[in-house]
Amino acid sequence: MMDWSLINFIDIAGTFVFAVSGIMVAIQKKFDFFGVIILAFVTSVGGGTLRDLMIGSTPVAWMKSEVHVITVLAAVPICYFLSRQLQKARKTFLIFDTLGIGLFTILGIEKSLEIGLSPVVAVMMGIVSAVFGGVLRDVLSNDVPMVFRKEIYAFACLSGALAYIGLNLISDKSEINMLLAISVVIAIRLLSLRNKWSIPFNVK
Amino acid sequence: MMDWSLINFIDIAGTFVFAVSGIMVAIQKKFDFFGVIILAFVTSVGGGTLRDLMIGSTPVAWMKSEVHVITVLAAVPICYFLSRQLQKARKTFLIFDTLGIGLFTILGIEKSLEIGLSPVVAVMMGIVSAVFGGVLRDVLSNDVPMVFRKEIYAFACLSGALAYIGLNLISDKSEINMLLAISVVIAIRLLSLRNKWSIPFNVK
């Protein structure tokens, strides 16, 4: 039995943090007010939107209520007034960001399994949910996506996704499995940042 | 009672002007013949395509007939032979472009309200319809989207969108409301160009 109030809380927290990440990039790129807002939306709901389009779940999830819209819009004045503090609070930020990608991974898997996709494809859709908001943010900012070179959070997502599928095989689906899988995402990500893990692809 | 022949006329005029805008960028970037055609299509039908995908209206609108395809293709020889004149006729061009974004905004709102989305989300879909053709044009040309930095037409779209929602609250939906809302878009855009309005987002 899933505790949806917990899921919803982390979903909104993740959306907020992704919005902040989009706004920070937009500020750095000297985008104007609308550039900031558009990048906030693309970063925070882009991954879930692509997932929903691909699995055929439309209108896409965030459009069905106004919670996500309000969350993203709320991030704008907060970033405007607290941008210095936010830059200092990088650790708190990182925790929420990691919680966010962890949860987006699991949500993507759940939605995909529900419509009958195979676990392999569901894992991929989980990673798409978590990673493509950032990819779209970087493409719209005219950068090479960070996830292709610097960050290995795709690896953290994949580990959490596989852990979640594995746990669901050996026990009933539950919020415990979800929290364990998110813990895997957090652990791998923090370990990788601390130890500067990287997985280069050097051909001879 | 909406006058669809008027809507259809402005829709096609808007599609044509957006196609011209894509072709002009493609010429400047020295794209070849197919690059020109692809950029013409992406610019003119890109925003409506993204909106239709997100609200789940497929096959997307322009694919259901050949009017849009013919309109876009017709823009290619016209730009080829009249590119110099078109560059001189910037004012006429601007009027149509502004009519186009005005109408695309209203069309996007209408289609979204029709499938039961909230007014807030409908306003966003209106802006997506009007703005994302240009965003995709710039991304495919490897530029930072103009709407993020130089042009404030997202603001014009938003103003027109809010005017339209407001007018529909106080009176019956009608072509008058639509034309008034498009007038708001045009007025805000021309005022902003004349007075060089900008809405920077400067954090301390």
Next chain:
Amino acid sequence: MMDWSLINFIDIAGTFVFAVSGIMVAIQKKFDFFGVIILAFVTSVGGGTLRDLMIGSTPVAWMKSEVHVITVLAAVPICYFLSRQLQKARKTFLIFDTLGIGLFTILGIEKSLEIGLSPVVAVMMGIVSAVFGGVLRDVLSNDVPMVFRKEIYAFACLSGALAYIGLNLISDKSEINMLLAISVVIAIRLLSLRNKWSIPFNVK
């Protein structure tokens, strides 16, 4: 009567070759392991995904089984260990690539006609299927899409598409028509490479 085992074979071969093309670009751009995998997927299934989204066929085709996923993943170690040989075997590679775009064109047309789209729009969807994987690969690598400037394979796709529509008008739909249309794609592409054909768009 279509021979689906032949279609499936060329589909998978095309997917494999497109994956290799994505991996090669990712290696050149020094992407890490996940960047390589994501670019392999985007290149190989991107065009078909966009087509399926636009015609409203979801979940998109490749997600319904694991064949495409396995094909793309298999390309990764092969490229890792054989990258030097692959660069030498450019001709074989080119044949498969051309077979791939030929077949992707025909598949896109078939799927579009089946849901009742007009032949003109079906031809466009055929070209989208064949060309947009490469467009997305280049956009995600922060390059101007190659098809806009250097390669005229959009022209080869268009020729094959028109040949296919024409052949189906004068005879029953068959694998012969399909193979003839793919031959047109191959012939035009090889001729264009050999003779350095280009179709510039130079306005006065």
